[in-house]
Amino acid sequence: MSDYWSRVNARLSRRRMLGGATGAIAGGFALAAVGCGDDDDDDTGDEVTATQTIVSGEAPVQSASATTTRTTKEGERVRVALGSEPTVADPHQSTGGVDNFYLFQLFNQLYEWDNKGASTPALAESYEVTPDGTQITFKIRSGVKFHNGDPLTSKDVAYSFTRLLSPDNKGTKTAFANVDKVETPDDNTFIYKMKKPDAGFILGGFGGLFIVPQAYTESTGADGFGKAPIGTGAYKLKDRTVGTGANFERNDEYFRGKGGFKTAEMKIVPDGTSRLQMVQVGDVDVMQAVAAEQLRVLRGVSGVKTIIQNSNIDTHYALAIKDYPDVTASEMTKLIRDKRVRQALNYAVDKKALAENVYTSEMAQPYAVTNPTQPWDIKKSYDFDLKKAKDLLAAAGASNLSLIQYNLGGGRLPGLASLSAAVASNLRDAGVQVDERTEEYNAWLARLRNDTPPFPDGGMIFSWASTAGYPDPFQGVDSKWTCAARYGQYCASEFDTLINQARTMFNPEERTTTLKKAFDLMYDEAPALWLVLLQEAYAIRTGVVANWTPRAGSNPVLRLEDLIPA
Numbered sequence: 001m002s003d004y005w006s007r008v009n010a011r012l013s014r015r016r017m018l019g020g021a022t023g024a025i026a027g028g029f030a031l032a033a034v035g036c037g038d039d040d041d042d043d044t045g046d047e048v049t050a051t052q053t054i055v056s057g058e059a060p061v062q063s064a065s066a067t068t069t070r071t072t073k074e075g076e077r078v079r080v081a082l083g084s085e086p087t088v089a090d091p092h093q094s095t096g097g098v099d100n101f102y103l104f105q106l107f108n109q110l111y112e113w114d115n116k117g118a119s120t121p122a123l124a125e126s127y128e129v130t131p132d133g134t135q136i137t138f139k140i141r142s143g144v145k146f147h148n149g150d151p152l153t154s155k156d157v158a159y160s161f162t163r164l165l166s167p168d169n170k171g172t173k174t175a176f177a178n179v180d181k182v183e184t185p186d187d188n189t190f191i192y193k194m195k196k197p198d199a200g201f202i203l204g205g206f207g208g209l210f211i212v213p214q215a216y217t218e219s220t221g222a223d224g225f226g227k228a229p230i231g232t233g234a235y236k237l238k239d240r241t242v243g244t245g246a247n248f249e250r251n252d253e254y255f256r257g258k259g260g261f262k263t264a265e266m267k268i269v270p271d272g273t274s275r276l277q278m279v280q281v282g283d284v285d286v287m288q289a290v291a292a293e294q295l296r297v298l299r300g301v302s303g304v305k306t307i308i309q310n311s312n313i314d315t316h317y318a319l320a321i322k323d324y325p326d327v328t329a330s331e332m333t334k335l336i337r338d339k340r341v342r343q344a345l346n347y348a349v350d351k352k353a354l355a356e357n358v359y360t361s362e363m364a365q366p367y368a369v370t371n372p373t374q375p376w377d378i379k380k381s382y383d384f385d386l387k388k389a390k391d392l393l394a395a396a397g398a399s400n401l402s403l404i405q406y407n408l409g410g411g412r413l414p415g416l417a418s419l420s421a422a423v424a425s426n427l428r429d430a431g432v433q434v435d436e437r438t439e440e441y442n443a444w445l446a447r448l449r450n451d452t453p454p455f456p457d458g459g460m461i462f463s464w465a466s467t468a469g470y471p472d473p474f475q476g477v478d479s480k481w482t483c484a485a486r487y488g489q490y491c492a493s494e495f496d497t498l499i500n501q502a503r504t505m506f507n508p509e510e511r512t513t514t515l516k517k518a519f520d521l522m523y524d525e526a527p528a529l530w531l532v533l534l535q536e537a538y539a540i541r542t543g544v545v546a547n548w549t550p551r552a553g554s555n556p557v558l559r560l561e562d563l564i565p566a
Helices: 003-016 097-106 154-165 199-203 214-227 272-281 292-298 331-336 339-348 351-358 386-395 416-429 441-449 474-480 493-503 508-525
Strands: 031-034 046-054 075-082 111-113 119-121 124-129 135-140 179-186 189-194 235-241 245-250 261-268 304-319 364-366 402-409 433-440 460-465 528-541 545-547
Touching (some): 097 235, 135 154, 154 179, 154 214, 199 474, 292 304, 304 339, 304 416, 331 339, 339 386, 339 528, 351 416, 351 528, 416 433, 416 460, 416 528, 433 441, 474 493, 493 508, 528 545
Parallel strands (some): 046 304, 075 261, 402 433, 402 460
Antiparallel strands (some): 111 119, 245 261, 304 460, 304 528
16 A cells, blocks of 8 residues: 555545544645745745655644634735636636635635645535445534624525525536535534435545535525625625726634734736736735746745746646537537547647746646546656657547637736747648637626537637646536536546446545556546646735745635735
8 A cells, every 4th residue: 555545545534434533624634845944034036935745743733724713914915916806706606716816815615625735624624425435524613603693504605505506606516516405404404414425525635625604695596795795704794896907805803813913905918928927016915826927036035035836737628528408519529539549639738848848847747538647547647748648639530620620718817829829830830720719708608608509610718627637627627528517528437437436445445546547547548638737926015925835736825814925
């Protein structure tokens, strides 16, 4: 048994047993942010690299982020430049990771990832799992209040679960597929009753359910809540202007202790050059989505510190091979449904060159299917082979293949335009005709919420996800690659069967073996044109923000409560 799985198995075993020690860390293992720097506020350009390393020993029962604020310093205002705009402020309508830049300021979950990668108690103080894995019981934290002063109870948690799963709400629900029902025997107890054991549900942090107040939400209605949302979070929404940004004010009754800044402004600045100029001259204090070439510029800027965080975000083109009702497949779609064509597209693109030329070796690496640091990685790749790509296309009768390349625009991730142009150039070298088009990310998400097929015409859809797997692959797989996935263009019953089998396995060797079979199948099927794994880069002005480590995970998100004033 690998050292990794030894720790996972040991912790799952301890946390599963009722009557034993109460589980306080839901996630199976802890990760440590290494080399994160100190809290000094020197005014020289500096860089912090937050890598993630599996460590031995138990994670603390309650981390500092779960109990108190991390600083006694106080600042008046912090200004943040975001590259892409959150689409909604209602957590149960959210289908995009970019929404988290607003949601994590306003709301909390039962358990959350802290900035060292440990799953940490939040609105729940602890949990217990029955030996058969079919019941998970949470102790809800006492004394927590919503922004309007209403007390948090288990009824709000149950209401939030029911509201998310309502057909009227378009948020991602797949993580809760194995939940049969919920119970609230008292105000401080919340229970998930499972249809069958679900190791991925526990390791993945219980589905990431944001909690909203039942009475207030019902009184405002869906539209009203979306415009004036309230939660238990460290900051309250003061106002929001679509296309411009949002202003927040501190929640001084926050259960973890009040944040360091009294107010915060999040500005929507899709243009990367504009964001760079703003942080250089001091118009903003935090810059999100720093591009590779901008890192080199900022390293020489006095008073600016750059931060690189392991994000496990993978970039890829999803291929339209999924059937949609009432949609007739085009001739191009039929060609893409030949796996030889999909494999050829992967061989045609030089992923190593993408990583080195569009990004840097510290920000990107080539990959296929899974993260090479995880035990279920299949250790395979589609190396650049132009001849093999052409041969496969010819064998499939697709030498004159013509594709529409949809690039999801916006500033959520840097370098996308250059990445897309390089991919199109590689494909043309293989004889593929490429029609490049730009689709706004938010418009694409809107279609998903309306259950409109994204692009069922044989096109490629540039996207990104956490398929790489952190801390378990299920959340990324659920959102992208199963037949029920809202984001995905792929459906294979054999893959779904293997993934569902792995979900029920608490034995680490069995789970790893089954996951490898599933991902080996995905590799052969090639439902995507895999590109590169990305790190996320940020910049802070040390005269305003002394230090900050982004939350670890598949989608690191800036939490205003984590920012330490200079």
